[in-house]
Amino acid sequence: MPSTVKVGLVQMSCLADKNANLAKAVALVKRAAEQGAQIVCLQELFTSLYFCDVEDYDNFLLAEPIPGPSTETLQQVAAAHNVVIIASLFEKRAQGIYHNTVAVIDADGSYLGKYRKMHIPDDPAYYEKFYFTPGDLGYKVWKTKYATFGVLICWDQWYPEAARITSLMGAEILFYPTAIGWATSQEEATNTEQYNAWQTIQRSHAVANGVHVVSVNRVGLEQDGAMQFWGGSFVCNPFGTLLYKASHSEEEIHVEEINLAKTDQYRTHWPFMRDRRIDSYQPITRRYIDEA
16 A cells, blocks of 8 residues: 555535435535545534434434445445545434444445444433444454545544554554534633643544544534534644644535654654553453552
């Protein structure tokens, strides 16, 4: 594989119309491909508004099988434009079993498989436990035409264990499709603190594992104006240096060329992987370590 790859980030706003969102995403993927993107990552649950702000049984009607109608459409786009697509969708696995899932499509249009979100939040306006069964496929890495990468989804991005395992499986890039925002009632200091924490934790995964990180978030007002999705999509190198950062308010398509050889360079000069004491890490599998 070549040592460089061009990754495309699609940061977009969404509507209530699922078909309109899919058509918009298709158009933006095509534009990214025309700008040279070889791998394009779409944001979390891009075919709908972020419906997890409420607990409403009608929202289960948004779900679909994977593979299914949306992946079939994206497979055609991938093949026509020779581009890998990372697509976050609401999966209906069976009656009463639903997942927050990413489908990965290779540049020839072939469906490579899926990753189901492992960490499911339950916070005000983020009632994901009402909708999603936790992932049961484990962490995943895909060898595509252009690069080998792993995908983790939104709440997964706060957990170093997920990034570490995916990196140890051979991922050269960690992609994070995301849907996170600010309550419009919050003061600016809180907004700044939250965004900085979100970006910092992901950049730390890049440093600890010596891989590029690509995080793609949605943008725009939703929940009748109560939530401003903060955009801020970004790319950083294996030492956490920002290569690109999107705005907090605008839709953006960006293509960033990244040098995969940087992984070997940084892991050699800052040998965190070499010096891991795997013999001492067994306590990490416990929920909490109580005093004896």
